[in-house]
Amino acid sequence: KTAFVNGEFLPLENARVSVLDRGFLFSDSVYEVVPFYAGRGFRLNAHLERLERSLALLRIVNPYERTRWHEIIAELIEANGGGDLALYIQVTRGAPERRDHRIPEDIEPTVVAFCQSRAPVDPAVLEQGIAAITHEDTRWRYCTIKSTSLLANVLAADDARSRGASEALMVRDGAVQEGTSSNVFAVIDRRLVTPALRDTILPGITRAAVLELAERDVIDHAEIETLSPAALRSASEIWVTSSIREIFPVTTLDGETVGTGKPGPVWTRMQTALQAMAHD
Ligand code: PMP
Numbered sequence: 001k002t003a004f005v006n007g008e009f010l011p012l013e014n015a016r017v018s019v020l021d022r023g024f025l026f027s028d029s030v031y032e033v034v035p036f037y038a039g040r041g042f043r044l045n046a047h048l049e050r051l052e053r054s055l056a057l058l059r060i061v062n063p064y065e066r067t068r069w070h071e072i073i074a075e076l077i078e079a080n081g082g083g084d085l086a087l088y089i090q091v092t093r094g095a096p097e098r099r100d101h102r103i104p105e106d107i108e109p110t111v112v113a114f115c116q117s118r119a120p121v122d123p124a125v126l127e128q129g130i131a132a133i134t135h136e137d138t139r140w141r142y143c144t145i146k147s148t149s150l151l152a153n154v155l156a157a158d159d160a161r162s163r164g165a166s167e168a169l170m171v172r173d174g175a176v177q178e179g180t181s182s183n184v185f186a187v188i189d190r191r192l193v194t195p196a197l198r199d200t201i202l203p204g205i206t207r208a209a210v211l212e213l214a215e216r217d218v219i220d221h222a223e224i225e226t227l228s229p230a231a232l233r234s235a236s237e238i239w240v241t242s243s244i245r246e247i248f249p250v251t252t253l254d255g256e257t258v259g260t261g262k263p264g265p266v267w268t269r270m271q272t273a274l275q276a277m278a279h280d
Pocket of ligand 1: 033180181182202203207244
């Protein structure tokens with residue numbers, strides 16, 4: 001497996017960054033995960049745009065022009081054999097000489113990228129759906145920045161796991177925001193809804209694709225200000241979306257059955273449409 005570190009391609013097991021790197025010391029860094037289907041990136045430009053926005057919000061200098069990003073990524077995908085991959089990119093503020101909270105001047109960002117295999121989705125997930133829990137949203141408020149400060153997400157995901165669930169849905173101020181690593185959709189009164197974007201929601205690339213497909217396929221849909229936990233419990237379908245999961249149907253919420261307890265008809269339709277879009 002080949003990784004990319006600061007301009008160099010090298011074996012992943014030899015890839016290293018400094019212990020003084022601010023990504024390591026302060027989580028002073030941002031990341032992206034891009035799914036590749038048969039060697040082709042799904043919405044790669046949207047991911048690079050989001051990376052640029054995350055960097056700008058943290059006042060980290062974007063180390064490369066868009067065309068250079070494309071070259072690096074193409075070379076890395078090729079070096080890893082193409083196919084179905086998940087590309088991971090991380091840009092940190094860099095490694096200054098001293099540990100100090102204040103942002104140093106004249107610092108060069110650190111860039112790391114590598115690939116992981118993107119195994120096909122477990123058929124049981126598509127037949128049975130997954131379990132999710134609701135969870136207090138203990139994250140900071142700048143969730144539109146795709147930063148590697150993910151401790152609240154990590155702990156909530158672990159709480160989900162310890163309760164036999166595979167995703168935790170973050171609830172803040174009486175409203176469901178998103179999952180620990182996914183956006184959330186629900187079918188309520190025959191309408192597909194998702195929380196409207198705000199500070200506490202990452203603008204998911206898959207979320208945007210699902211909304212486009214709903215528009216194109218004339219599925220009644222809306223971005224809503226408040227998705228209360230009670231409304232979510234009344235949903236006939238709940239889904240979580242992400243670049244890695246695509247669209248997972250949620251069939252139990254806090255141990256209660258969602259809808260019929262099976263992936264629903266709107267999910268089936270959307271799943272087919274998204275597969276076609278990703279593979280076309
Ligand atoms: N929200 C959070 C907090 C996430 O970590 C992710 C995964 N990147 C998502 C939503 C889904 O975003 P995307 O569809 O772009 O993968």
